[in-house]
Amino acid sequence: MPETMTPTKTKASTVKSDAPPTGRKRLVKGNEALALGALAGGCECFFGYPITPQNEIPELLSGWMPKLGRVFLQAESEVASINMLYGASACGHRAMTSSSSPGISLMMEGLSYIAGAQLPCVLINVMRGGPGLGNIAPSQSDYFQACKGGGHGDYRCIVLAPWNAQEMFEFPGSAFELADRYRMPVFVLTDAVLGSMLEPATVPDLEQLPPPPKMDKPWATTGRGNRSHKNVANSLYLVPEDLTEHNERLQAGYREALREVRYDTRYLEDAEYVVAAFGISARVGYSAVNMLRKQGLKVGLFRPITLWPFPEKALAELARKVKGILTFELNCGQMVEDVRLAVNGVCPVEFYGVAGGVLPAPEDVANVVRKMMK
Template sequence: MAKELWKGNEAIAQAAIRAGCDCFFGYPITPQNEIPEYMSLHMPKLGRVFVQSESEVAAINMVYGAASSGKRAMTSSSSPGVSLKQEGISYLAGAELPAVIVNVMRGGPGLGSIQPSQADYYQATRGGGNGDYRTIVLAPCNIQEAVDLTQEAFDLADCYRNPVVVLADGMIGQMMEPIEWHDIPKRELPPKDWAASGRNGRAHNNFVTSLFIEAQACEEHDLAIQAKYDLIEEREIRWEEKNTQDCQVLLVAYGTPSRIAMSAIEQLAERGVKAGLFRPITLWPFPYAALKKAASQASVQAVLTVEMSLGQMVDDVRLAVEGEKPVYFEGRAGGSIPTLTQIVDAAERALKGGK
């Protein structure tokens, strides 16, 4: 199949359409604006729903309503906009509603910059809303993967009745790359017999809610959701390894920094240093066991986490390594991107004990 040149945001939007997205609700914010722009043009032509809402808060609550009726619903935004959606995302998780949320991250905190960042890692993996809940978090490193993961996100959401976050930094949203459209393996999905879409022959109405007044009832609901999260951790962890066998320094990165880290591995090899890359693809569930195995090799002297933030994923890296090897961090903040030279130098310092 021939490859086509696509811009990241537009490719994500087209991937959602191909995945059967019924409804898109969003509000403009840089650097993800091409997603709602593309959806506004193409969704109505297909007889599907596009609404530019009056705010991000309205958009996520529209997603809640559409998902409640059994429709495949999606929203997209960038960092401050996703912050405004957190209450609604918590409601979605609490009501066990499937939805896809795309966050094309920019610099922060606050309004920050419009340049690419990864400083929403905590927000995505720890949950910015209230209560005990999780979202599946998928982190593409290129446009092809963004397309594939976006299409699969809808099936993941329906399979587990849970929000799924596609977490891409602004570079992936704005850059252009050749991609190939291909069929994504489909899952056998449970019927949406829980949806509030009419009685459909039942003697009762379906009710969708996250409200449980009694503490015991709420706890029982939370425990049932936790059992689902445990199942997701068993089935859905994903990662990629490059040159990790017998490496001296293990680089850990996702998204755009992982691409720069691959070039750093080649440059380090020219300097006589064996370096490998461990790239989490699911940020939640995080591949703790796989990373621990890679870092526990006798050859590994240091682990270096590279991020476009001041250090967030590094906490999960430390949890995975469990103190067996020293973990160092190298990052840039506010929309700046780590350079190849910066990563190579940081790796060499890590092998010298960080000096």
């Protein structure tokens, strides 16, 4: 039997986005930052299938990875991609794919198997409009898919939501760290605006990248070598009691991962109203908050960085201090459900969102906040 995961009782995460990055400051496109971040984070192999609006990631990696002695393969489909991740991850390698919404949907079956087999891997979703073929414009409508399952069975993924180019660079590395620490899949959930936007970020040149870390993964199916026992990567437990036990083990790991919760706040000290938003919405929300502040209105920003685990305690505390929270998302209302659960009726929670690829301007968000304040 494969070794099962016993989450290590380490202290809170050392994964930080504000660690001083090495490299030079330059304008970086979000998708390029993700690709560079993956390499800097020790990504040993990438498997993916082209889909707009994230194609820069596989395009860049297809050139870079072979030069660094790492593995890049354009798979025949997203279905194959995620199963290649499964194989590479089972063998102990840091494996990543990137895609956009419809492609991520195709990966959901494989993701469930990866989660079931307690394997670490990183998925980047540069979200586009849905459902169905939707369009290629920015969207945040895959929040549920990333945070609430997507595939079958009781599993969780850690979900990181960057909001600028620097975080786009740093989060793939954080994702690998977290994935390995808890032996579970980690999403970097971003969107078409952040993916195609240029911003200054401090990023290394290819020559400065460290080699992937050598990690001890005693459970990996590397081939037995000198090991006295075989390893098996598997999610099949035919005996109900065994599967129950396996699920409990998974849940114990997820409970451990709850301590990785991260969020960012602006102007909360005296805020009476708060805009809660992640990723690009938080950028627009931040502009709206700044506009309202200039008018003397006491408004703040709450930005979940981990969408799972969701910063529910912080929001619950905040709810006791403010008069209302506006959740702003590029969808028809997904994260707002978690906000409402966290707030639990303590203060009013309203929702403003646009789905389909329209990016509202800060004024639009500010107007909704003003209405709420009346």
